[in-house]
Amino acid sequence: MATTRASRSRRTDSLTRERIIAAAVELLDAQGESGLTFRVLTQRLATGAGAIYWHVANKEELLTAATESVLVAALAREVGGSPEEEIRAVALGLFEAIDDHPWLATQLSTELARNPRGTVAPRIFDAVGRRVRALGVPERGWFTASSALVHYVLGAAGQNVANAGAADPGIDRSAFLDSVSAEWEALDADDFPFASAVAGQMRDHDDREQFLAGVDLVLAGITTVHLSGE
Amino acid sequence: MATTRASRSRRTDSLTRERIIAAAVELLDAQGESGLTFRVLTQRLATGAGAIYWHVANKEELLTAATESVLVAALAREVGGSPEEEIRAVALGLFEAIDDHPWLATQLSTELARNPRGTVAPRIFDAVGRRVRALGVPERGWFTASSALVHYVLGAAGQNVANAGAADPGIDRSAFLDSVSAEWEALDADDFPFASAVAGQMRDHDDREQFLAGVDLVLAGITTVHLSGE
DNA sequence: ACCTGAACACCGTTCAAGT
DNA sequence: ACCTGAACACCGTTCAAGT
Numbered sequence: 001m002a003t004t005r006a007s008r009s010r011r012t013d014s015l016t017r018e019r020i021i022a023a024a025v026e027l028l029d030a031q032g033e034s035g036l037t038f039r040v041l042t043q044r045l046a047t048g049a050g051a052i053y054w055h056v057a058n059k060e061e062l063l064t065a066a067t068e069s070v071l072v073a074a075l076a077r078e079v080g081g082s083p084e085e086e087i088r089a090v091a092l093g094l095f096e097a098i099d100d101h102p103w104l105a106t107q108l109s110t111e112l113a114r115n116p117r118g119t120v121a122p123r124i125f126d127a128v129g130r131r132v133r134a135l136g137v138p139e140r141g142w143f144t145a146s147s148a149l150v151h152y153v154l155g156a157a158g159q160n161v162a163n164a165g166a167a168d169p170g171i172d173r174s175a176f177l178d179s180v181s182a183e184w185e186a187l188d189a190d191d192f193p194f195a196s197a198v199a200g201q202m203r204d205h206d207d208r209e210q211f212l213a214g215v216d217l218v219l220a221g222i223t224t225v226h227l228s229g230e
Numbered sequence: 231m232a233t234t235r236a237s238r239s240r241r242t243d244s245l246t247r248e249r250i251i252a253a254a255v256e257l258l259d260a261q262g263e264s265g266l267t268f269r270v271l272t273q274r275l276a277t278g279a280g281a282i283y284w285h286v287a288n289k290e291e292l293l294t295a296a297t298e299s300v301l302v303a304a305l306a307r308e309v310g311g312s313p314e315e316e317i318r319a320v321a322l323g324l325f326e327a328i329d330d331h332p333w334l335a336t337q338l339s340t341e342l343a344r345n346p347r348g349t350v351a352p353r354i355f356d357a358v359g360r361r362v363r364a365l366g367v368p369e370r371g372w373f374t375a376s377s378a379l380v381h382y383v384l385g386a387a388g389q390n391v392a393n394a395g396a397a398d399p400g401i402d403r404s405a406f407l408d409s410v411s412a413e414w415e416a417l418d419a420d421d422f423p424f425a426s427a428v429a430g431q432m433r434d435h436d437d438r439e440q441f442l443a444g445v446d447l448v449l450a451g452i453t454t455v456h457l458s459g460e
Numbered sequence: 461a462c463c464t465g466a467a468c469a470c471c472g473t474t475c476a477a478g479t
Numbered sequence: 480a481c482c483t484g485a486a487c488a489c490c491g492t493t494c495a496a497g498t
Contacts, residue, residue, distance in 0.1 A: 015482080038472060048483040049473075055481095059472065109339045113388035116410050121389075122417055122425035129424035142424075143431045144444045147389070148382050152448075155381025158343035159351075180346050187352055194359035194372075195352035201373045214374045218382075221451025245463080268491060278464040279492075285462095289491065464497070471490070478483070 015047055017055040017065075024066045028103045036063070067107045068120055070097060075127045083134040084219060090127050091153045091215045095208070098157040102166040105158030112154070124150055137226045145222045152218055160207055177203060245277055247285040247295075254296040258333045266293070297337045298350055300327060305357050313364040314449060320357050321383045321445045325438070328387040332396040335388030342384070354380055362452070371456045378448050386444055390437055407433055 023044050027036045038059070042049050056062045074097035079089055098105045111120040129146040137145050165176030184192075184199035253274050257266045268289065272279050286292045304327035309319055328335045341350040359376040367375050395406030414422075414429035 037470090039470085042484095050475075050484075051482050053473070105343050106340055109343070109385070109388070110336055112385070113335050113339070113392045116389070116392045117413055119417075122414055122422050125428070126422045126424045129428060133424060133427075140431075142428050143435075144440060144447060146424075146428070147386050148378075148444050148447050151382045151385025151389075152378050155339070155342070155385055156377050158339070159346070159377070159381075162343045162346045183347055184352055187349075192352050192356045194356045194363060194376075197363075198355070198359060198372050198376070201370075205373075210374060214378050217374060217378050217451040217455050218448060219451070220454040221447040221449070224450040224454045225447050267489090269489085272465095280465075280494075281463050283492070462498085464495105466494095466496105468493075469491095472488095474487075475485095476483105477485105479481085 015045060015051055015055065020045065020052055020055055020062070021065050021069055024062055025070060025101070028066060029101055033103050033106070036066075063107065064111065064115065064118055064120065067104065067111060068118075068123075070101055070104055071108070071120060071123060073097070075123065083131045086134075087128065087131045087149065087219065088212060088215055090131065091149070092208070092212065094124075094153050095157045095160070095211055098154075098161055099166070102161040105154065105161060108154050109158065112150075124154075128153075132222070135222065135227065137222060141222070141226045145226065148218050148221065149215070152214055156211055156214055160211065163202060164207075245275060245281055245285065250275065250282055250285055250292070251295050251299055254292055255300060255331070258296060259331055263333050263336070266296075293337065294341065294345065294348055294350065297334065297341060298348075298353075300331055300334055301338070301350060301353060303327070305353065313361045316364075317358065317361045317379065317449065318442060318445055320361065321379070322438070322442065324354075324383050325387045325390070325441055328384075328391055329396070332391040335384065335391060338384050339388065342380075354384075358383075365452065365457065367452060367456045371452070375452045375456065378451065379445070382444055382448050386441055390441065393432060394437075 020041070023041060024036055027040060027044070036059075038049055038052060041052060045052070052062075056065070074093050075090065077093060078086070080086070081089070098108075108120065108124070111118060112124070115121070125146055128149050129142060132142060132145045132149065163177050163180050164173040165171040165180075166173070181199045181203040184195050184202065187196045187199075189196045250271070253271055254266055257270060257274070266289075268279055268282060271282060275282070282292075286295070304323050305320065307323060308316070310316070311319070328338075338350065338354070341348060342354070345351070355376055358379050359372060362372060362375045362379065393407050393410050394403040395401040395410075396403070411429045411433040414425050414432065417426045417429075419426045
């Protein structure tokens with residue numbers, strides 16, 4: 001009758017690939033990329049190093065799997081609407097996933113730039129590209145248009161968490177942003193005329209709004225280049 | 231009189247920060263990021279580990295310095311022309327630098343997404359943003375327009391070297407691209423309708439041309455959103 | 461001021477041995 | 480089939496000691 005109460009750190013479930021990946025995501029969320037270690041993972045899962053290698057080939061595969069699991073969740077919650085609205089929703093979903101998991105930005109970019117054979121890259125391109133196609137963009141423009149959207153989304157979302165200091169958890173976001181902005185402002189105006197001038201904008205804006213303005217800018221480019229003769 | 235002939239591996243120059251950075255870039259070019267090791271560097275420079283730490287704080291600083299030195303060189307060769315032409319030239323300069331130094335893509339993205347306080351991020355934003363300003367974009371659009379350009383350029387250039395298999399040196403580019411394209415094509419058309427359909431485009435295109443088409447697409451978006459009332 | 465190189469703490473990975 | 484955990488090779492970094 002009282003058998004259901006889980007005892008503190010006793011391992012009741014058996015070790016599975018899914019549990020390992022979930023624990024990896026937890027560590028990454030809590031400590032950042034350097035916090036994911038086989039030793040800590042081993043401790044957290046109350047097992048030995050070899051047990052993990054039974055389910056996962058190596059650390060690279062584990063990182064990719066962790067990235068993929070968070071990505072899939074972020075792309076799952078989709079709504080309807082026009083192609084433009086869907087693209088904004090997908091973009092915002094990725095933006096928020098990166099906001100929740102700051103390690104994700106670097107990881108997704110790295111995956112695109114180093115591991116084009118995995119399923120991470122096609123997943124992102126598919127989520128965006130399907131809607132680009134639905135916009136009516138002719139086939140020859142599919143890849144370029146999708147690339148522009150994907151790379152803007154990942155890059156801007158990544159820089160957003162960077163400017164918020166989210167890479168190291170436990171930092172006051174607006175205070176960090178203030179200090180980054182102050183440093184850009186303090187740059188030599190001769191060597192960095194633009195960076196020092198734009199510093200103020202980094203501070204005084206709404207993150208989401210600015211991010212979505214960029215999405216709309218790229219969408220406007222797609223429309224102008226490919227759909228203007230309508 | 232015959233004192234000038236340098237003997238084979240004898241160290242004639244003294245160790246400097248510049249020589250260390252140059253050696254780091256050579257190692258990165260030859261072996262990729264995992265090839266840069268303090269032990270190999272120590273051997274290459276015929277010195278001890280401590281000597282390097284006298285000139286450089288740690289490996290992170292060394293990587294940032296290597297990135298910065300290549301970036302500065304890439305941004306140095308600038309020509310004239312209209313703001314649009316200058317933006318295309320800057321973009322192409324970064325594209326080619328990443329093509330020559332495949333490790334640079336990940337490194338630049340990482341720098342933007344993790345180290346906003348350094349000079350790498352402001353350098354890139356300045357090179358692009360100065361020309362965005364020259365286009366006549368109003369101040370409130372500076373940051374968004376520059377972000378869209380910067381992130382597209384770094385992301386697309388990075389993916390270009392990734393699809394060419396340049397991450398691991400010594401690979402036949404077109405053969406690798408063929409195999410990546412074939413894998414995208416082989417993806418389940420139900421789960422990845424877009425990726426499987428666009429796979430052919432990955433193979434049959436001119437890298438530079440496709441890259442520049444993306445730059446022009448973002449430029450068109452900037453014009454439409456900010457300069458259309460002219 | 462600048463360099464040497466052994467030593468330290470830590471890491472990913474392997475593998476004989478267990479069940 | 481799945482897990483244990485000691486051992487291995489390798490890494491970034493430190494530091495007493497040299498010049």
